[in-house]
Amino acid sequence: xxxxxxxxxxxxxxxxxxxxxxxxxxxxxxxxxxxxxxxxxxxxxxxxxxxxxxxxxxxxxxxxxxxxxxxxxxxxxxxxxxxxxxxxxxxxxxxxxxxxxxxxxxxxxxxxxxxxxxxxxxxxxxxxxxxxxxxxxxxxxxxxxxxxxxxxxxxxxxxxxxxxxxxxxxxxxxxxxxxxxxxxxxxxxxxxxxxxxxxxxxxxxxxxxxxxxxxxxxxxxxxxxxxxxxxxxxxxxxxxxxxxxxxxxxxxxxxxxxxxxxxxxxxxxxxxxxxxxxxxxxxxxxxxxxxxxx
Numbered sequence: 602x603x604x605x606x607x608x609x610x611x612x613x614x615x616x617x618x619x620x621x622x623x624x625x626x627x628x629x630x631x632x633x634x635x636x637x638x639x640x641x642x643x644x645x646x647x648x649x650x651x652x653x654x655x656x657x658x659x660x661x662x663x664x665x666x667x668x669x670x671x672x673x674x675x676x677x678x679x680x681x682x683x684x685x686x687x688x689x690x691x692x693x694x695x696x697x698x699x700x701x702x703x704x705x706x707x708x709x710x711x712x713x714x715x716x717x718x719x720x721x722x723x724x725x726x727x728x729x730x731x732x733x734x735x736x737x738x739x740x741x742x743x744x745x746x747x748x749x750x751x752x753x754x755x756x757x758x759x760x761x762x763x764x765x766x767x768x769x770x771x772x773x774x775x776x777x778x779x780x781x782x783x784x785x786x787x788x789x790x791x792x793x794x795x796x797x798x799x800x801x802x803x804x805x806x807x808x809x810x811x812x813x814x815x816x817x818x819x820x821x822x823x824x825x826x827x828x829x830x831x832x833x834x835x836x837x838x839x840x841x842x843x844x845x846x847x848x849x850x851x852x853x854x855x856x857x858x859x860x861x862x863x864x865x866x867x868x869x870x871x872x873x874x875x876x877x878x879x880x881x882x883x884x885x886x887x888x889x890x891x892x893x894x895x
Contacts, residue, residue: 605709607690607762608634610680612664612673615843616696617646622743623696624653625888626881630700631707634688636680638664640672652892660684678772685765692726692762693775697829699745700726701877704823711824712762719790722783723763725776727755727821728828732871736833743885744829745878750871751827755819760826761785788823827878831869837861 609632613620624635637650637659653659665675677693685691690712694700705711715724731751740747759776770780777785777795785793831837841861 605689605712606633606687607708607712608632608636608684608688608692610636610638610677610691610693611696612638612640612676613642613646613696614640615642615644615646617642617644617649619696619744620646621649621889621892622745622885623699624659625885625892626699626745626878628658629881629884629888630702631709635659636684637661638676638680640664640666673775674772677775681765681768681772685768688765690762691765692760694760694826697744697832698728698760699827699829699878701729701825701827702823703821703825703877715786715788715790719786719792720784721764721786721790722767722781723761723778723785724824725759725761725785725787725793726824726826727819728758728760729755729821729825729875730868730870731827731829731831731875732869733831733834733837733865734871738835739833743882744832745827745885746882748829748832749874749876749879751873751875752870753872755821755825758828787820789820791820827875831865834865837865 609627611623620637627635635653635658639646639661641664647661650659650661654661665672665679673693680693681691692700700708702708702711705714712724715721729751731748734748734750736747761777763778763781764783767782768778768780769782773779779795785795787793832840838861841864
């Protein structure tokens, strides 16, 4: 069980102040390696990543740039093509997404137990969307200790953890994989039918399947993703502005910046106190402090 190689792919842009917490947390729960692709950051993230790279925990590279849209999937594809054969499982996550295990000690144990129940090629993990928790500006401390309130019913999104050698074609979409041989399952091993579409489909078909595909899974008794999409009000505004400037033709980013209050009304839900990650705070802080000494 402990010999499984389970890695995360991430694309970063000016997220140096958050990435150490994110890596240390996921390392604690059993992820082996982090493939970090930089999208033209101008902060000090490369310096922060140096101890992780030198110790073999992380690989640092440059994100794929091909125009303005969908470089995320092209970069994920590069990671899978380059490193897929050396991994049993991979998942693409953003730095504001933290995998939560409700009843297992680590991701190794969870995936091992799930595979004893059913053979699968990808597991869809649902989001739990966290709000601002009333913070107007960036608070001191870790993300997971400051933002403790989330929506009640989960969010319209999943991320797949998948077996890379089972891929049968290119990656099209971050929320599930269409081109994969074998079963797609939820946390209990229930088989899920994944919509079949790709970028380039007619707009109506894309939108219909996009909405269907993002709502495939809501069960989160065993595993979920805490999605800290907003953080504080100021952090959200700064991020929306940066996304719009970096991707001027991206409709979603442009609308988010232009309609900040509407976006907050729809997403800043602080309905449930969720302290499930607080037990990790002191260990993460200790690990970051120790690593900074080397």
